[in-house]
Amino acid sequence: MEDGIQGFRCKNCSAALPVTADTIAVGCPYCGELNVLKPELMGKLRIVPPLGEDEVLKKLEELNNSKSNRVFQRSNLDWFERVIVPIYIVGVKASLVYDAIVVVYYKKCRRTRKNQEECWIESVNVRVKGVYGPVYNEIPVVARRGVSIYSIRALAGEFITEKPRDYSLNETGLPKGYWRDLLAIELDSKTAISMAVDEFLDEERENVKILIKREAESRVAMHGRIVTGSRIARLVLTPINVEAQTSDPIAVPLYYAVFKDENGFYRVYIAGWSGKILLMEKPAGRLERTLWFTSGVIASSILAWLASNAYSLNPNGLLLAMGAMSLAVYISYYTARKTLAPMKTIVKTTLSRTPSNPSGRWFI
Ligand SMILES: [Zn+2]
Numbered sequence: 001m002e003d004g005i006q007g008f009r010c011k012n013c014s015a016a017l018p019v020t021a022d023t024i025a026v027g028c029p030y031c032g033e034l035n036v037l038k039p040e041l042m043g044k045l046r047i048v049p050p051l052g053e054d055e056v057l058k059k060l061e062e063l064n065n066s067k068s069n070r071v072f073q074r075s076n077l078d079w080f081e082r083v084i085v086p087i088y089i090v091g092v093k094a095s096l097v098y099d100a101i102v103v104v105y106y107k108k109c110r111r112t113r114k115n116q117e118e119c120w121i122e123s124v125n126v127r128v129k130g131v132y133g134p135v136y137n138e139i140p141v142v143a144r145r146g147v148s149i150y151s152i153r154a155l156a157g158e159f160i161t162e163k164p165r166d167y168s169l170n171e172t173g174l175p176k177g178y179w180r181d182l183l184a185i186e187l188d189s190k191t192a193i194s195m196a197v198d199e200f201l202d203e204e205r206e207n208v209k210i211l212i213k214r215e216a217e218s219r220v221a222m223h224g225r226i227v228t229g230s231r232i233a234r235l236v237l238t239p240i241n242v243e244a245q246t247s248d249p250i251a252v253p254l255y256y257a258v259f260k261d262e263n264g265f266y267r268v269y270i271a272g273w274s275g276k277i278l279l280m281e282k283p284a285g286r287l288e289r290t291l292w293f294t295s296g297v298i299a300s301s302i303l304a305w306l307a308s309n310a311y312s313l314n315p316n317g318l319l320l321a322m323g324a325m326s327l328a329v330y331i332s333y334y335t336a337r338k339t340l341a342p343m344k345t346i347v348k349t350t351l352s353r354t355p356s357n358p359s360g361r362w363f364i
Helices: 053-066 150-162 189-221 286-313 317-340
Strands: 025-027 034-036 077-111 117-142 226-246 250-261 264-271 277-283
Touching (some): 053 077, 053 264
């Protein structure tokens, strides 16, 4: 090791590398050479070859023909870049043993002396036990600490769905300097596996909850009762036979483009191997903003009306009323934000980026 702040230098050009204690592999910011610092933690990097910048821009230009909108032109291009995102694909298989108590609500009615129908809600506790699975799922894990950016998760999701072919390093002729765009690899495969297992269990837990409620409700309905809903009062969930296996990290290309016209900025995130648009944020027009405002006022007043009526209808009404009220508050808040915001934000990203700060733009 020579001097330099971090002590690591590029094996090709000897420039100091931006590394932290967690860095496993990084692209040299000067010459673009791939430097693997801890090969024992990573396996062999695989590559999904990117489309060229020209091809991506051409695909965006084709979108202009399908609509009246002509914003995707090179003359409107304000920013364009590529990021290489390292992703592990972890296959997880497990079964879940469940034991739950579900409160099932049902409606009871009777005739009064004046021959009017009077109804109320009663509840019964149902115990549900069983085994769910085995279930298998593939979970993408970005090999970078603290990446929870929506665009990158969308890229990982698209990658899992599309399964583009990946290659070894020597199979592909990558342009010189390619690895300059690499998000440094910081997660080893063991960490990736444990993160994937956690995510898998969280997801399957939700599926098991749906199944449990459905089973409890149908048991009560079998007795001829009119079920109105249910809630899980207690749930013990134990994963068994958990098996997990990860791929080597795969370098997946993502393009990011910003176009500008008289309405404002259009931000586009593109799957780098296919040119497919993953996400787009575009400016909202005046009419659209007015519509958001109107629908917000209507929706929240209907809900407020529901809230006041739900309370007088039945004994569980208070909860319903509170639910409807908070939904109403949320909707007016949301639509007010839509009305005021200059951007129609299709997704929320945590990106804040300026061309003058080329490092660290992609992270919080
Ligand atoms: Zn270098």
